Amino acid sequence: MAFLIVSIFPKLFVIDMFFFIMGKILGVIGGGQLGMMLTEAASNMKSEISNVIVLDPTINCPASKVGAEQIVADFKDASAIKELAEKCDVITYEIESGDSQVLKSLEETCEINPSPETLETIQDKLIQKKFLTKNCIPVAEFREITSREELESKINEFGLPVLLKTRTGAYDGRGNFKISALDQVPEALQVFEGQSLMVEKFVDFKMEVSVIASRSTSGEIRTYPLVENIHKDNILNMTIAPARVNETISKNAEEIAHKTMEVLHGAGVFGIEMFVTINDQILINEIAPRVHNSGHHTLQSSKTSQFEQHLRAILGLELGSTELVHNTIMYNILGPKDFTGIYKPPSIDLENTFLKMYGKMESKPQRKIGHVNLVDKNNLGMENLLERVNILSDSIKIIPA
Secondary structure: OEEEEEEEEOOEEEEEEEEOOOOEEEEEEOOOHHHHHHHHHHHOOOOOEEEEEEEEOOOOOHHHHHOOEEEEOOOOOHHHHHHHHHHOOEEEEOOOOOOHHHHHHOOOOOEEOOOHHHHHHHHOHHHHHHHHHHOOOOEOOEEEEOOHHHHHHHHHHHOOOEEEEEOOOOOOOOOEEEEOOHHHHHHHHHHOOOOOEEEEEOOOEEEEEEEEEEEOOOOOEEEOOOEEEEEEOOEEEEEEEOOOOOHHHHHHHHHHHHHHHHHHOOOEEEEEEEEEEOOOOEEEEEEEOOOOHHHOOHHHHEOOOHHHHHHHHHOOOOOOOOOEOOOEEEEEEEOOOOOOEEEEOOOOOOOOEEEEEOOOOEEOOOOEEEEEEEEOOOOOOHHHHHHHHHHHHHHOOOEEO
16 A cells, blocks of 8 residues: 655655555464464464454454454355455465365455365365375275265275265264164264265374474475374374374474375375374375364464464565474363363463363363473473473363353
């Protein structure tokens, strides 16, 4: 935007032209905790981002509580997505549920990163696995399933146990059914009745890990160090940064993540979930085309948080350093299994311990309502961090307000 100022003096005309570069308006499909932390990161990049608008079905969503404007609508609402595109310069997402076909039709209206084509590849787990296999990226054996006969045939081929998975719309293990005996087949098919399915050979892994990887619109790629993920009831319980593996495994995982980003061509931060097998091989489990729960440690552990990095990537800026400055453990705060309702937010006053609540008014069983980062600023070692986590996990209580 330019402003023309004319100053008149005797015998002299002075014309000054001032140029002001306005930051871009960012649109985010999803306004949960990831959208919230993206909004907070954007507030520190005011010369690049002037405003954030989120699309989310929950009135007064977490992102709106930290300054984002909100369009209240379903993630797949075509008219709402179009409204978002008309109001924004660039769109990204914190959830994979956006309609990739609608987004494709809007690419001339505004910039969309990661691209709708990348989103479409990742949304369907079968297409995702076929894409990775085609590009020689290691994954577990898998097959599409359209009938009971096909499933039983693949169980014969893979052996038990196997994982029956919905191809779309599930996360945190919700779309998985572990079949350990043939008599479970009818139950598994009934649970997922009417949904598109695939089956995977069960991976005998010794550790679940992930790499937070980023790719800018210019093609620059950076990966964060490999982290170790510990799950309970299929939901991430804690992330240990860095992973407790040898250098060979860590390097292999980061190289696989780098190659994945090369072939995907999507701009932004991606969470690449992996298995370390009993033979120390790396297999990709799933890819999330967005900032990721296992990257929350970067808020305090790293020179550049995953949220700032995502914004830098989709805006075409130079990517920040991914150096891990301090060993850190991220511990998720989940709603108790036996309680639903308004809760009293916990408080923590411990050195080098950083509590982040997500502003969700209601606790629900296993709902992610916050996290804690425990940072080893005094270089006391990972065992010390683990002891601190155990003490902390016993002290954090979610109770009715």
